[in-house]
Amino acid sequence: MSSHQGNLKIYNSLSGQKEKFEPIQTGFVGMYVCGPTLYSEPHMGNMRTFINFDMIFRYLLQLDYKVKYVRNITDAGHITNSAGDEVDSIGKAAKSEKMQSLEIVYKYNVKFQELQRIYNLLPPSIEPTATGHIQEQIEHIEKIIENGFAYVVNGSVYFDVKKYSEKFEYGILSGRKVDELAEETRTLNAQGEKRFFADFALWKKANPEDMQIWRSPWGNGNPGWHIECTAMSTKYLGNHFDIHGGGMDLKFPHHEDEIAQNCGSLGCTPAKYWMHANMLNVNGQKMSKSLGNFFLPKEIVEGTTALFDKPYSPNVIRFFMMQAHYRSNLDFTQDALNAAEKGFSRLSDALQLIDKLTVSPTSSFDVKDLITSFYAAMDDDFNAPILIANLFEAAKRINLINDGKDTITKEDLSLLSTEMNRFLQDVLGIEIGVTNSDSKLAPVMDLVIDLRQQARDNKDWSTSDKIRDGLATAGIVIKDTKDGTSWS
């Protein structure tokens, strides 16, 4: 077991407090995160959640936990809206794009996989699909009915919240009380089949126009929205596992209903720790499809969104996101992104300098203390912003060593190098030293820079400045340093 295990604290949405992380089985972690619904390309807000849980996954791995990370893919449309109408989002998209449901799902899954590569997300251990687990969903529903917490009406099955409340507490995650819910949503109670307005569908009878239909003991139909996560999480992680994550907006009803289903079928809550990542905002408002204030993860990398006048690299975006805590809102603005871009280059420059430093017999500062601070930051509920602040402290030290104002021993230097790289690249998932040098352009540039240096040596300033200005017009920036001239 790693010496670093055992200090981790996680904010548990279930208790509303930071708790010491104690996995159910020592050394092992089971984590389930709600993945995308593939009826369109995931937007930047969706990506933030996945990036945050990727960071969490990565840190758990760094702590030497054996992590089984399950992130599902919702490829079955099965939603009922507030008026009780069927809104099969995937089927709807399929119709408008004149495709079959599975085509739609496949199309957007390819895009999602590409985004994961672009944004450097580690692949989960398993990415199960809803359509691949219809049988398991049906079995869960049967068990819930058997236990008396669900009823069948006209080919549909509903979860019986009132019955459930007699034995369990509905609303433990979202803090909602069944009695209060009644008052709150009185206007929304338009569904005739339900016994109680808060009951939710486990299985919905098929509509004639549905594109995807499955057989069940209750007739042809579609699984309810929440049951897929219950089926897949228990199949791959067991009845009770360590961490369940997802976006804040899934807390209610999705996660609340998952808890009810798990208790209703297996008698226990699915997860020990519930983690919720906060939303991505645009101008102070949640980025969402329905509001239309979203942009795509690829657009920002390619510079094709109207919101920003230039492209940003995926590394800069990840860095920018990591500067905010996963439980905080984050506003995407051009100024903030530019600031992150500069900050990131400062950090990455320092890291690239590390191998060129000269070592001394002693270190003038406490390197181990600094490294401990990296772990301490992440151990405190994955506080990546603090980690980054500490990495900047390390970057400053590196620069001071480079200037001869600080010293470091060989051992300390190698330790610092290892740990900085570990935290920036392996934990935060931010890659550094990605050179954009064009193989054809490089030798040409070497020649041009050489010619300019000659002119400078001859104090022929007009020629050297002409070269510099000419390159600038071509979009190439010359940087003169002590050790020579570089370009980008």
Add this chain to the structure above:
RNA sequence: GGUCUCGUGGCCGAGCGGUUAGGCACCGGUCUGCAAAACCGUCUACUCCGGUUCGAAUCCGGACGAGACCUCCA
């Protein structure tokens, strides 16, 4: 209407009872033929009004403002 979260310096964003968060910008300096870049340094803020406390951005109450959820949502 109900439940909940939040309001930090020019901007982004940590902090959760006493100690410098950090980044970007600004300003000063080093370097440089000049410039840019880079590096170093400076910059001490917590919406407002009460209260608790030796001490509050941090706890409590109130006001104002913003946002999330209340069966589409990462």
